[in-house]
Amino acid sequence: MTRITRRRLLETSAAGLAAVFAGGRAPAFAEGTTLHWVRGSDYVPLSDQTMRGKINELCQKDLGIKINLEGVDGLTIQARVTSAVSAGSGPDIISAINNWAQLYGDSVVDVSDVCEDIDKAQGGFYETAKAIAYDGKKWLAVPNTIVGLQIVNRASWWNELGYGPEKRLAIKVSTCNLPGWRDPAVVMVSQLKEVYVDAELDLVDTALWYSKMARRDYAVGFVPIESGVDDPDQMFYENYVCGALRNYGGYCNHELDKLVDRQSMEADPKKRKEIVWQIERVLAEAGVRPVLYFPAGASCRQPWVKDLTLMTNSIYNGWRMEDVWLDK
Numbered sequence: 001m002t003r004i005t006r007r008r009l010l011e012t013s014a015a016g017l018a019a020v021f022a023g024g025r026a027p028a029f030a031e032g033t034t035l036h037w038v039r040g041s042d043y044v045p046l047s048d049q050t051m052r053g054k055i056n057e058l059c060q061k062d063l064g065i066k067i068n069l070e071g072v073d074g075l076t077i078q079a080r081v082t083s084a085v086s087a088g089s090g091p092d093i094i095s096a097i098n099n100w101a102q103l104y105g106d107s108v109v110d111v112s113d114v115c116e117d118i119d120k121a122q123g124g125f126y127e128t129a130k131a132i133a134y135d136g137k138k139w140l141a142v143p144n145t146i147v148g149l150q151i152v153n154r155a156s157w158w159n160e161l162g163y164g165p166e167k168r169l170a171i172k173v174s175t176c177n178l179p180g181w182r183d184p185a186v187v188m189v190s191q192l193k194e195v196y197v198d199a200e201l202d203l204v205d206t207a208l209w210y211s212k213m214a215r216r217d218y219a220v221g222f223v224p225i226e227s228g229v230d231d232p233d234q235m236f237y238e239n240y241v242c243g244a245l246r247n248y249g250g251y252c253n254h255e256l257d258k259l260v261d262r263q264s265m266e267a268d269p270k271k272r273k274e275i276v277w278q279i280e281r282v283l284a285e286a287g288v289r290p291v292l293y294f295p296a297g298a299s300c301r302q303p304w305v306k307d308l309t310l311m312t313n314s315i316y317n318g319w320r321m322e323d324v325w326l327d328k
Contacts, residue, residue, distance in 0.1 A: 034066045038097035040074030050327045099132045101141035108140050115139040123274065158195050169194045174212065175222035177203040184293060185222040213248045223248060224295070230277045236260040240283060304328040 040193070042048055048071055056067045072080070078100060084090025087106045102106060115133075119125060129143035155164075163169050171192075175185040182203060189199040199220070203210055213221060225239055226246070238244055240261055242252035256279060263275040283289075299310055304327040309320040 004139050019266040021102075033064070034068050035067045035089045035093060036070065037093040037095075038070045038072060038077065040079055040097075041071040093145075095288040096141065101133050102135060105135055110138045110143050111139075112139040114142055118142070155195050158197075160246065162194045162229055165196065168198050170198045170200070171219050172202050173199045173220045174202040174204055174224055176206055178206060180295070181222065181224055186319040188222060188292060204320050216248065216250070221248060225289070225291075232260075232279075234274075235266050236263075236279065240279075249288070249289060251280070253286070 039051075042051075051071075052069050056069065059065050074097070077094065077096060080091070081094055081096065081100060081104060084094070086105050115125075116139075125143055126146055128146055133141040133143050158164065159168075172310055173185060173189055175181045179293050182201075184202060189201050192199045202218075211221065217321065225235070237260065239246045240251065241247065241257045242254065255300065259275055259279050259282070264270050266272040266275060301308060306325050306327050307323040309323065311319070
C-alpha cells in the first residue's frame with residue numbers, strides 16, 4: 001500500500017483539524033482504509049453535507065482513504081477526548097477548541113511540519129492561535145478558526161479598584177434613540193450590572209445626537225461605526241485618524257496615520273491586508289473604541305426582480321438599475 005504522509009493527509013482532507021490523537025501511531029499513515037473524525041456539528045445542513053459528501057469523495061479519490069465523519073454536539077467533545085486519552089484508543093482526529101490540545105499534549109501527534117508549511121504560505125499565525133496550539137517546542141494542533149466572542153470582565157479586577165456588591169460604580173451611557181443603537185445599548189447596560197456598574201441609559205434625540213458627540217458631552221458613548229462601504233480607507237479616515245470628523249474620542253496617533261496612508265496607497269492586496277492588520281492591532285492594544293458587536297446587513301428583493309446588480313462591499317447606494325426588469 002502506498003505510504004501517505006501526515007502532511008499530505010492534513011492538507012487534503014480538511015482544514016479544520018485541531019488535534020490528532022496518536023494512539024501509539026500516527027493515524028495519517030493510512031494503515032487502514034478509514035479515518036474516524038469527530039467534530040462538532042455546524043448546525044447548518046449544507047455544511048455538514050459538504051463535509052460528508054465532497055470532502056469525503058476527494059479523500060477517497062486522492063488518498064484512497066475514507067473518512068468516517070461523526071458530527072456531535074460541541075459540548076460533548078471534551079468528554080470524548082478524555083475518554084479516548086484514558087482508553088488509549090478512539091477517534092483518529094478530533095476537532096477541538098480553546099486550549100484543549102494543551103491539556104492533552106502528551107497524547108497528540110506533533111504536527112509542527114504541517115503548521116510550519118502553513119506559516120510560510122500564509123504569513124504566520126495570530127498570537128491567539130499560537131497560544132492554544134503551540135507548547136513552545138512543537139505544534140500540538142493545527143489552528144483553524146478564531147471566533148469572536150463577547151468579552152467578559154473579571155469581577156476581581158473591579159474588586160481591586162474598590163468596587164463590589166456593596167460599592168457599585170454609577171455611570172451614564174449615552175446613545176442615539178434609534179432601534180439599531182438603543183437595543184444593543186440596553187444589552188450592554190444589562191451586562192455591566194454583572195460587574196457592579198449601574199449604568200443609566202441616556203437616550204438622545206437624533207437631531208441633538210451629533211452635536212452632543214462633537215462637544216464630547218458624554219461619560220460613555222455607545223456609537224455604531226456608520227460605515228457605508230466595507231473598505232479600510234472609509235473606515236480609518238472617517239473614524240480613527242487625527243482630526244477625523246467621527247473620531248469622537250479624540251484619539252490621535254501620527255504613526256498610525258502614516259500606516260493608514262501606506263495601506264491606502266498599496267496596490268498589492270496581500271501587502272495592503274498586512275498593513276491593515278497592523279493598524280487593527282495598534283487600535284486594539286490602545287483600546288480605541290472597543291468593538292462590542294458586528295451587525296449584519298442584507299439586500300432583499302422579490303423573486304420577480306431580475307438583473308439587479310448590487311455592490312459587492314456595501315448595501316448602500318451604488319445599485320445599477322439600468323438592466324432591471326420585472327418578471328410579472
